[in-house]
Amino acid sequence: MRDNLRPHLTDSLTAVRNLGILAHVDAGKTTVTERILYATGTTHKRGEVHDGTTVTDYDPQERDRGITIFAAAVSCAWDGHRVNLIDTPGHVDFADEVERSLRVLDGAIAVFDAVAGVEPQSESVWRQADRHGVPRIAFVNKLDRAGADLDTAVESIRQRLHPAPLVVQLPIGAEDAFTGVVDLVRMRALLWTDGHDTVEEGPVPDALRDEARRRRRQLEETVAELHPAALEEFCAEATLTAQTLAGALRDLTRTGDGVVVLCGSAYRNLGIEPLLDAVVAYLPSPLDVPPVRGSADGTEQERAADPEVPFAALVFKVNATATGRLTYVRVYSGTIRKGDTVLDTGARRTERVGRILRVQADRHAELDRAVAGDIVAVVGPKSARAGATLCAPAAPLLLEPPTVADPVVSVAVEARRSTDTERLVAALARLAEEDPSLVVRTDSETGQTVLSGMGELHLEVAVEKIRRAQGPDVNVGRPRVAHRETVVRGVSGLVYRHVKQDGGAGQFAHVVLDVEPLEAEAGSEGFVFRSTVVGGRVPQEYVRAVAAGCRDALVEGPIGGHPVTGLRVTLSDGSTHVKDSSEMAFRTAGRLGLRQALRACATILLEPVVDVTVTVPEDAVGGVLGDLAARRGRISGSATRSGTAVVEATVPLAELFGYATRLRSRTQGRGVFTTRPAGYAPAPAAVAGATATR
Known part of the structure; x- marks a missing residue:
């Protein structure tokens, strides 16, 4: 019986597509998702972000703020295929939602703004997809906007994301006159009529025939360079059939050697049907990905x-x-x-x-x-x-579970009424259960409850969620960033003996530790432990205990009690006692020995920094540059396009609290900015002194 069922089950798996929508905030992810649901007949009315009528942005906070906060799963059917779709957030504060979604996806649609091209968060989510090996197709959205240009957007994909863009469509019309596309694989025109609810297939317009042939030839040449079977046919026939080209595009998408690029305007419902066809044709089924x-x-x-x-x-x-x-x-x-x-x-x-x-x-x-x-x-x-x-x-x-990023911003929270304290504790526990990137802890010095997350907005949303769920009234402290400490000059040969004798079996452990800064390229964990002990002076099980003790010591550094990162510890020597040595003793020696070593090292404070992209009118650039400089920002570049200036800088995260309000006031509400984590950088002495005295 099972053998008879297996072909049917296999066929059903090949007709499944598990994909996500990835993009920078405001690139149109949710609108693309809504149009997919409408085109597949799953919904009978187009949901609009600005009207608060979307299916996937159903949370009240999402509708109030006009952004996607929580990854939402939906399911629909197209051309005999089941499409399981996850609409992911685009804001950097919710990158962990994207990470968890990518872990379970087989493919993705990356959405780009036809005017802005590749934006900072577009690049971040693309790199996340790279890490998970998720095949993607690209959809250049908003081609009906003033200043939209497919070629410019494709060039930004080539330069900033580095795949080989395989452009399979040519727009018909530009900006307001955009009405359809030329399908370069089948050399046909697709035009949307009747309020953009139906697509009509026809011949390539005469005015675009030469350009379409040129671009089809360019596509064939690019594919032949990347795909051996296509190259063989191209050399023999000097062209590729539509069937060969489609098969090569599918293979290149699934290996990641190329990215198929389509275009349209999701808001006007232009280009959604070909996008769904591309999902079915090029993205993998569960059977196409490794077990x-x-x-x-x-x-x-x-x-x-x-x-x-x-x-x-x-x-x-x-x-x-x-x-x-x-x-x-x-x-x-x-x-x-x-x-x-x-x-x-x-x-x-x-x-x-x-x-x-x-x-x-x-x-x-x-x-x-x-x-x-x-x-x-x-x-x-x-x-x-x-x-x-x-x-x-x-x-x-x-x-293997999805990775969870370390939180970078914290606030103290407390119930306004002491009788609500237990309710607040329960509400915070539910938040941390739903969102692993939220961390709740009790400050050992002040006794305050501290909520930590990925950014100001992340914490604002979490606190508001408590309030809206009939939770207790909450007082929230000022945001504080999560600092780190690191070693800039180490010590060698630090000797630590742990000897304890209080009746019965004692504890004895003798370790000699070398501590040195860890070069960035040596490892990404921030801590490396190794042993050079010879002659079995410290047995291997005790070496592992020393390593565990050293990790325990990294929780609090000597400057302000912040976690320590960026160091290499070497166990160079040691000795044992025949009766009193144990794993516990050596773990204690590792912890206390490294703490003593860190006090002898030269250490500095690190603060989180972010890459900031600010988009403002040209006449506001001077004020924006001055404001960024006052916030200890380092300007890395600027460009001007169509009366708009784009400024890129690296700024300490702590200096960006309240920046959105400041930017709006400086630019009469016309300025916007986005951020992307850029790691940690040395903090100035004033900041180090302030954290040490807290």
């Missing part, structure tokens, strides 16, 4: 995208709703049914699946089961958090 890899019993295993193998899924989002806790999962292998018991591998506890839901943003449709390749929400698991693995209890597997 998921995980660990089980200390060994690495693979699970194929097969409904008949043991179940395994990754939790990528948790949402507490009024009707229950929704756990969003990507099913990588096997089948899950209502009533099944699953294992949360990391927590080592079993959970029962009460319901399975096909998600349409804030609306849901009940399912009896979900199979490999599905993205669904389940109701029942009580403790699974984002990044958890759910699997069949008889076949445990632990999948």
Whole structure:
């Protein structure tokens, strides 16, 4: 019976596309998503961001602010294919939402503004997709805007993102006169009429025929350079058939050697149908991506995208709703049914699946089961958090969770009424459960509850979410950035002996530590430990204990108690006692020894810095440059285009608190800015002194 079902199951998997919409804020991601839902018949009215009628931006804060804050999953059908779509945020403060989404996607549509081209956050999300190996196609949006230019946008893709752009369309008309595209693969014209609800196919207009031939030839040459089979046909026939060209475009997209570029205007509903055709034709199905890899019993295993193998899924989002806790999962292998018991591998506890839901943003449709390749929400698991693995209890597997960035901004929060303190603690716990990039802790010195996140807006949204959920009234302190400390001059041969004798078995550990700055290229973790002890003077299990103790010591540095990064510690010598040495003793020696070494090192304070892109009218540039300089900004470049100036600078994050209001007042509301994390940089002495005295 199973053998008879397998061809049907395989066919169904090839007809699935799991993709996300990625872009800079305001590039039109949500509008593209809404038009896809409309074109596929999933909705019968076009949702508009400015009207607050979108399906995916359903949260009240999203509609009030006009931006996407939370990744929203929707599902639709096109040309016999099931398309599971995740609309991701574009603001840098919510980059972790994008990271968790990319972890479970097989492909993506990268949306670019036809006027602005590649913007800072576009570049950031593109690099995130690179890290996850997610194939992409590009959609150059807003071609109906004044100043829109497809070639300029494509050139910015080539220069800033470095893939080979494979432009498969030529616009018909420009700006307000943009009415359609020439499909360069099939050499046909696609025109939108009847209020842009229908597309008409026809011959290439006479005025564009020569240009279309030139661009088709250029596309063939680029593809032939990158694809061996296409090169063979091109050399033999001096051209490529539409079938060969489409097959080569599919292969180049899935290997990442090229990116197919389409164009249109989502707001005017121009270009959505060809975009959906490209999703089906070029982006991979769950069967086209490598099997998921995980660990089980200390060994690495693979699970194929097969409904008949043991179940395994990754939790990528948790949402507490009024009707229950929704756990969003990507099913990588096997089948899950209502009533099944699953294992949360990391927590080592079993959970029962009460319901399975096909998600349409804030609306849901009940399912009896979900199979490999599905993205669904389940109701029942009580403790699974984002990044958890759910699997069949008889076949445990632990999948690699998405990475979580360290928070960079903190605020102190407290309930206005002391009687609401417990309610606030519970509300903060729910926030941290839903969003792993939010961290809640208690300040050991002040006793305050501190909420940390990825930026001012991130924290504003979190606090507002508490208020809107009938939570307690909250007082919020001034934002503070998360500093780090690092070593600029190390020490060698620091000797530390840990000796404790208070009756019974004692503790003895002797270590000799060398501490030195860690070069940036030596590793990205910020801390490297190694041992050069010879002759077995310190057994290997004690070496590991010393390394663990050193990591414990990095939590608080000598300047202001901030985490320490950017150093290499070498265990160069040591000794043991035949009776009193233990792993605990050597861990304690590592922790206390490194703390003593850090006090002897020359250390400096690091502060988070961000790359800022400010777009203002030309007549406001002088004031903006002066303001950035006053905020300790380093100008890295500026350019002028169509009466608008774009200024790029690197600025300490702490100096940008309140900058949005200041910029609006300086530019009569016409200036905008975006930021992108740029790591850490040495803080001036005044800042170091201020943090040390807190």
